[in-house]
Amino acid sequence: METVPVVVPQMGVVEEFILLEWLVDDGSSVAEGQALATIETEKTELEVESPASGQLQILLSPSPEPIQIAEPLATIVSE
Numbered sequence: 001m002e003t004v005p006v007v008v009p010q011m012g013v014v015e016e017f018i019l020l021e022w023l024v025d026d027g028s029s030v031a032e033g034q035a036l037a038t039i040e041t042e043k044t045e046l047e048v049e050s051p052a053s054g055q056l057q058i059l060l061s062p063s064p065e066p067i068q069i070a071e072p073l074a075t076i077v078s079e
Contacts, residue, residue: 001079004052005072008039016066017041019073026058030076037073054078 008017020038024030035047036056050056054076060067067073 001077002052002054004054004076004078006036006048006051006056006074006076007072008046008048008067008069010069011041014041014043014069016068018064019060019062019067020045021062022058023047024056026056028056030054030056048073050076052076052078 017039020040022037023035030036030050030053032050032053034050036050037048039046039048056074056076058074060071060073
């Protein structure tokens, strides 16, 4: 079993973002490339995609508080 972190990739000079919503429920099975969450940066809204197939384990809840780019939002546990 492998655990893969879900992080927002570096986007130029952007250092933080706001997690707006999860598009998939905690514990759900997800496919690699599937949209998992919507985030907002200073300039745009984006979808965060799953880096692997497996079961989603959410670590952070949507909040108006900024999150650093490197901070994991969730993990994917692959079989």
